[in-house]
Amino acid sequence: MATVLNLFRRADGIQPTGVHAYFDKVTVWLKRPVNDSERTWLEGQCGSGGLHVQEGPAHFNPALVQRLQLRQPTREALEWLAKRNDVHLNLVEWGLDWVFNNEGDRDEAWAFLCRYHVKSHHRQQGVRFVAGNTRYTGPRRAPQVFVCYRDLPCRVTGELYCVHLEWRIKGAQTLRRLDLDSIDRVLRKGHRGFWLNQLTFYELVHDDLGRRYHNWALRHRQHRPIYRPCIAEWPNGFRYYLDRRAGGTLARALGSTQAVVDEYGSRFNIRRSLFSIDIGRLLPE
Structure with missing residues (x-):
């Protein structure tokens, strides 16, 4: 029992002052391009990084003629896309920020995450650290990569002492395997539902x-x-x-x-x- 009690004390020591969940990036292909007014509206529905538009057919399906990448999109923007019947979703990046009052609390949370986090089906992808502040659970091109870092402010509030967690899922096949192959399913899963399944310690x-x-x-x-x-x-x-x-x-x-x-x-x-x-x-x- 001593091990279990110490374990709970260790977990309870992580006390963020704020927990902020959002979609860091969503990429879709469309069969019917957005018009100028729709594009302007979508730009206003994105946060830092804005909206990126690529014209021209997709190499894997010529029927898809426009690529939209939305950085930190609002729920309204995603609901608008979910109502269309020509959307091909092929990338979602889920973001989660833990905000703290000071550097010590932030670093304690970072150490806890690096020591106890376990990614399912990790196989032999390895764990990589960059400059001691960024942790990758696999190569950048892997279908699923969990990334976390502690050296940048919160993307939602701008607060300095932040541990940023990011789950990158790319490819329609990977999204389909996770039952996230449409905007509607992504929204129905919700942030808590997603992280509850993926963030395991x-x-x-x-x-x-x-x-x-x-x-x-x-x-x-x-x-x-x-x-x-x-x-x-x-x-x-x-x-x-x-x-x-x-x-x-x-x-x-x-x-x-x-x-x-x-x-x-x-x-x-x-x-x-x-x-x-x-x-x-x-x-x-």
């Missing part, structure tokens, strides 16, 4: 992780804790818990739950060694 249960590691490494099944003398001649029969020590060593050596899952997930059933961290209060309403 796990602590490693050292005892269980160490036992599974030993079972894999020693090629035998040992379901009970293993106790052995640390040094036989020590007084009072001193001994330590080998499974717990091994699990803790793996966690410290690799530095994050994601790194341990990536390294050993294909070797033994590591999912049984993960304890889910509830972050419901860090998600948008």
Whole structure:
């Protein structure tokens, strides 16, 4: 129980003063181009970065003749697109900003995110850090990439101490697999519904992780804790818990739950060694 209680205290220590969810970028192709008045209206419905328009047929479907990329679009703009019957959605970037009062609280949240976040179906994409302030869960061209950084102000309020989270989904096939292949479905999913499924944090249960590691490494099944003398001649029969020590060593050596899952997930059933961290209060309403 001590591990679980410490875990909840660690999660409860993340106390943002604001949680802001928005669509950072949405890209669609149209069969019927927007006219000048519609284009002007859409420009007014975008935030920082505005509206980008590309004329000409799509290489994958000549019937699609205009590409619109909306940066931080309003819900009204997306609802307007959802009513059209000629929209082909092929990119959505979901944004989430955690805002804090000071640099220390922001950095604590950043460290928590880097240590405990786990991306499902990560395979061998790896985790990349840029300048110590930006974390990528895969290459930029991957169909799904989770990006977070801590060195820029909040895109919604302009507040300085912000951890920005961004989930980039590109390609109609990937969106279809997530049941997000239309603007209407994206809106019905909602920000909380999306992040609740995608933003997952796990602590490693050292005892269980160490036992599974030993079972894999020693090629035998040992379901009970293993106790052995640390040094036989020590007084009072001193001994330590080998499974717990091994699990803790793996966690410290690799530095994050994601790194341990990536390294050993294909070797033994590591999912049984993960304890889910509830972050419901860090998600948008």
